Structures are given as structure tokens and as C-alpha cells.
Amino acid sequence: MKAETAASTNAEPTGTRNAEPTGSLDLDKLYAARLQAARARPYLATALFALHVVESRQVPTMAVDRHWRCYVSPTFVDLMPEEDLAGVWVHEVSHLLRDHHARSDRVARERGLTGPGERLRMNIAADLEINDDVYGDGLVTPRGAVRPIMLQLPEGELMEDYLRLFRLGPLTQSLTWLDCGSGADGRDREWDLGPDGAHGLSDQERDGVRFRVAQAITGRPGDSPAGWRRWAEEAFHPPQPWRELLGAAVRSAASAAGAGDDYTYGRPSRRSAGLPGVVLPSLRRRPPRVSVVIDTSGSVSDAELGTALLEVAAIARAVGGRRDLVSVLSCDAAARTVQPLCRAEGIALMGGGGTDLRAGFARALRASPAPDVVVVLTDGQTPWPGTQPSCRTVVGLFPRRHSGTSWHENDPDYVPDAPPAWARVVELG
Template identity: 80%
Template sequence: MRRDAPGPAPAPTPEPAPATPAALDREKLFAARLHAARARPYLATALFALHTVESRRVPTMAVDRYWRCYVSPAFVDRTLVEELAGVWVHEVSHLLRDHHGRGDRVARERGLTGPGERLRMNIAADCEINDDIYGDGLVRPEGAVVPASLGLPAGLLMEDYLRRFGLVPLTQSIAWLDCGSGADGLDRAWDLGPEGADGLSEQERDAVRFRVAQGITGLPGSAPSGWRRWAEDAFHPPQPWRELLGAAVRSAASGPGVGEDYSYGRPSRRSAGVPGVVLPSLRRRPPRVCVVIDTSGSVSDTELGSALLEVAAISRAVGGRRDMVTVVPCDASARIVHPLCRGEGIPLVGGGGTDLRTGFATALRTRPHPDVVVVLTDGQTPWPATSPACRTVVGLFPRRHSSVNEDDPDYVPDTPPDWARVVEIG
């Protein structure tokens, strides 16, 4: 055997297998959620309502409007439990404060389109949240945006912050920010959508918000001012009162029997069955509306001006027939009935006490009789003991204090009667 004969070729060195991406450390993630719930117990219901979805497409953590929380495994690995707790609270805050719905509304109203504007919304929403949620056992995560970092004051809402900054060099360091569609309303590629698994229905989302608001109002002084303001709005949401007032007037004016009367202008078809007799037909005319305006001293000039604007809106609500609308100024006594020809020319004279019973009596004596009586008042008045023979709508000006009688500190004004449809104005 020759010594210089070549031996067998060495086996090739195998290439190292690609590293398997680490799975999501759910134990660490859920430990952080428990820490968040202990630090902010009034948010526990919302924190445990979130459904976790592992996603390697998410930079950190993000939420969608259906209360799914998308989590990056790499982000969980490199982040301390204490900071993860702060991220949990931050993300669920976007959903509780309806930043996705508000972002959609702002985009429509202001014509904001494109990812750049949605990034501004995300930053503005973060400023609203981060100005007062950290501290007291909750660590602020690294890179969290606060208003001071953009030279902005604390305590504003997302809509206010949006007007105060643009995408300038100061915001370049946070261009990576992405809290998901739950923060600005713009769908992401990783979203499972409305048909995906484990999303909350609209009713379930509302129930979670209500439970959290109950927890905040039930423990006064334990929540930051931003959360107390949110809880108050959750229990008493702002209402589009002009639309509500117009709808109430239209509903009252279109009720059964309103504006209906028999007329010989067009004989009834049943006359053919009664030879020699002409029967009237039931016709519907535009409803007549009488507006009683409280002109007492407790109603400000601004509110009186607003009342005149509402009179014009009421005329539009019943089809624009100004000749079918009359106005009665009233304080302790009711004065003459003014036809609505030009709302700005109606003299609202008064300034004394308030007794709208006389206003009702004057309105009901009007000929022809009104089909609907609308009362614009601050509510500091006695009311008729019985329901008038027509529909009634009451528009109430807001009042901070119920006791306005200096001679009787315990005085509490009567509330509007049950037979009236009441709409809060302002």
C-alpha cells in the first residue's frame, strides 16, 4: 500500500442550525400585569380583560380596538418586569380612553390622513396618558413620551396636543412609536380584525369601561386627575344637545294626533257612501309650536341669546314654517305672544323671579292652540301640577348649584315633571 495515497476526504463541517426564536415569556409578561394591577387596582378589570397575542411584527406592545394586546417576545425578554407593568397600564389606557374612536373623529373633522398624521395622534394620545399615570409604584418605561419632552404643558387631551406640535426634529427620536390601532384608529398589518378570535364585543368593551369608572369614583382621591376626569365623562358623557333638542321637538311634533284636523278642503272618500252628504277628511298640517323662554334674573344674557338661536333651530326642526312658531317671554308673569318672523327682533324682557306656570297658561291660551310647547329655562321655577293638553319639551340651561334662594339656604327647586321630555342644554 502506497503511503502517499490520498485518504478519504474529510466530512464537511455542518453549518450551525439557525437559532429558534425565543417563545413569548408569558410567565414574565403576566407577572408584570399582576404588578400593574396591584399598583393600579382600579384598572384591574381592564388589564385582565385584554387578550394577549404573540406577534413578532410588533415593535414592543400594541393594542387594537377589540381589546387584543399584541406582544413582541424580544421586547418582553429585554424589559424589566417593573417597566413592563407600566407598558401594560399605558396600553390599556389607550383603550379605556377610546383613543381609536377619537382618532377617527379627529381625522374626519380635520382632514388628517396618512401614517404621519396617525403617528402624531399616537404621540398626542401618549402625552395625554403619560402626564400623570406613573409613580406611586408604577415605573415609567424607557422612552415613554411625556408632554415636557416636547415642550408642552401637562393635563391636556389628545385633541389639544394635536394642535400644538408637528413632526419636527424634536420628534425624530420617537418615530418608532407604535401602540397599534387602539391608539390612533389606523388598522395595522398584524391586526386580527373584527372577525378574529378573542376580541371583545362593543357591549363587553362598554361594560369594562363602566366597571373601571365605578372603581375610580368609588375610591375618591386614589386616582390621578386625568383618570377622575375620564371616569366622570364615562358616567356622564357629553351629549350633542342641539341634535337631542331638535329630535325631541320633531318627535313631539310628529306624535299621534299632532297637527291633525278635519277639513272640508278635500272631502272624505267616504262621502261616496253617503249620498247628499259631504264628509270632511282628516288632514295633517304643519305642527304649531309655542316656545316659552325664561327671562328671569337667574338666566344670563348669554343664555337668552342662546335661547333665540334655539328658537330659530326649532323652526327648522318643524319644517321651517316660522309662521307656525310663537314665542312667550316669561319671568314671574308671561307677556304677549310674539309670532316668529325674525327671531332677533323678539324682545326678551324680564329679570324678576320665575314662575313658568303663567308661561304655560299663556301658551295654552294662544289661538290657534299649539301642538307642542317648548320651554327654555334654568329650571328654577314651579311647574304646572297637571300635564297640558299637548306635548312638552323642556330645554334646561346648566346650573352648578341647586340652592339659589338666599333667604332659604335649604331651598331646592322642583325638577321638571315626568310628562315633559327634558334635554340638557350646553
């Protein structure tokens, strides 16, 4: 592969074919480009200066590994204009900030994707996620940058979504040179120094860099693109497997037979044709209604209540974003006011006493119209209803360790009952 061939963000720069390579890495030019990138994107400065440069003649252009090393071809630096190199710096560090190597590994396991062709597709998808809004406003778009419009795809999607939207074919034939390194697609390269090599960042150091970048973005959100603001929000509240499980449990309960079903005479049933003179109603599917009961007793911490509010917003997304169909009820030993969901941060959670969620169940089920799904977010230290409610139930359970004795607000020998068998239980955290 020729060094002048494009990297993951660059094609051969015009007007430089006759440039004379110096033979050694031009660090002055490379670092000047990094400084230019930091000036154009100051919120990424911490990450840009955390990258350790490794000169390598095995690398076609520039590439990164998961340990925050940046491998650079001397010839590539000689041939690229400095302003284009600034864009490459931002592109490569974006792969690491967005954790593309771990996400690619996870997607590969979940979808059974194997082989270099699939890893190339992941590299392309990761580039599409980055390049749709990272350039402009003082940062030059490197020649050959892969954009969603080139593959007739929408902008603003995540890598995992882009992977579902395209396959290798005629539109990607010109992209076979893409190689941002193992930091982009998770596949080790022959030039990687590995986990024991010099100048790699530890897990804690990498998390610290991401956190500081997220702080810089959220501190001045108007200075960053929407994709980076979304990333920063998830860096503070990273998606967890249990969140996916909780969302899946709610969606499953809401889409089960009978949930959201109702009869209407607005459209006669097709069976009416077999009964002349009789008009039968047809079955209509309506959006499901969800009632969320949040345990606000003294045994639930403020941090867990904050998590509960985040889950309320996630539950609304799980049922199609119809917040008007989601109501929230706080409950300790008594059920409080039922509140419609407008914004999760505007919900007042009242309580702090003992725990008896049976009152919350009763209050939720008395609502008109009745809910199709009741979601309970609790630490489990509560009596449960003796009979199965008329609607489906999902329990999000905050973790507790019970060793011999368990804890209760007033009784240290209290051992809580496990959630009933008719409830779908998801461990939170």
C-alpha cells in the same frame, strides 16, 4: 424595525443587549408584570385582565387593537425588565379605556388629517395624554416614555389639544418608532385580527369594562390621578354631539353683535375728535349675562332634569366660566325664584304642574341687569311668547315622539307648537 427599539413607552432597556431571547413568548414574565401593574393601579385591574394576549413577531414591542387584544413581541418581553413591562401594560390599556382609536378617527375626519405621518402624530398626542400623570406611586416609568416636557408642551391636556400644539419636526425625530397599534390611532395594522378574529370584546363588553373601571375610580377618588378622575366623570356623563352644539349655540349668541355691548364715558370715543367740545362715549364689550330657564313641568322626567343641571354647568363654561353671570330659573306654569349659579348640584328645581314658559321668559327678561342670552331647556310642550324677546334665545329641546296625537298633562289631543323661528334650537339626546 428592531425589536429592541423602543415601543410607544419604552426605549431599549440598558444592560439587556446581550440577553438571550427564548424564541417563544415568556407568558410567566408577562403575566407577572400584569399582576404588578394591577397591584400598583387596582382601579385598572378589570381592564388589565380583560386584555387578551396575542403573540406576534410582526409587532415591534406591544400594541393593542380596538377589540381589546394585546399583541406582544416575544423578543421585547425577553429584553424588558418586569417592572418596565408593568408600566407598558398600564400604558397600552389606557389607550383603550380612553377610546383613543375612535377619537383619532373623529379628529381625522373633522380636521382632514390623512396619511401615516398624521396617524403617528395622533399616537404621540395620545401618549402625551396618558404619560403626564400615569406613572409613579409604585409604577415605574418605562425607559423612553414620551412626556409633554420633551416637546416643550404643558401637562394635563387631552390628545385633541396636544394635536394642535405640535407638528412633526426636530423634537419628534426620535419618536418615529412609536407604534401602539390601531387601538391608539385608529389605523389598522397588518397584524390585527380584525372584528371577526378570536377573543375580541364586543361593544357591550368594552363599555362594561370602562364602566367598572370608572366605578372603581369614583369610589376611591383620592387614589387616582386627576386625569383618571376626569376620565371617570366623563365615562358616567359622556360628552355628546348635542352638548357641543348647545355650547356652540350659546357662545354664538353671546358673542353676536350687540350681546354684552354697552357704552362708557370712562374712555371717550375716537369720534369725539371730529366734534370739538362734545364728549362721546365709547363702546365697551363686557362679559355676556345668561339666564337659563328650566322646564320643571310634570312632562319632564327626573332624568331630564338631571341632564338640565349638567347643561347648566356646561353653559357656564361656554361663556368663559363666569358663574356669577349665569342665573337659573325653574318654571312650569309659573316662574319660580331666580338663582345665581354657584354649583349646579345646589340648584333647587321646583315645579311639577302644567307648562307655560311664557312666564319664565317674562321673569328672565325683567331681571336687572337684563340678560344678553336666554337659554331654555324644555320638552317643547309649552306656549311660546308671541313676540321675539329683546335678547337672543337658545332652546335645548328634550326629545319627544309625536305620532298623530301628542301628549299634554291634561289634554291628550294637544299638539305643541314648534319653537319659534327666532330661537336657535338644539335637540338634546
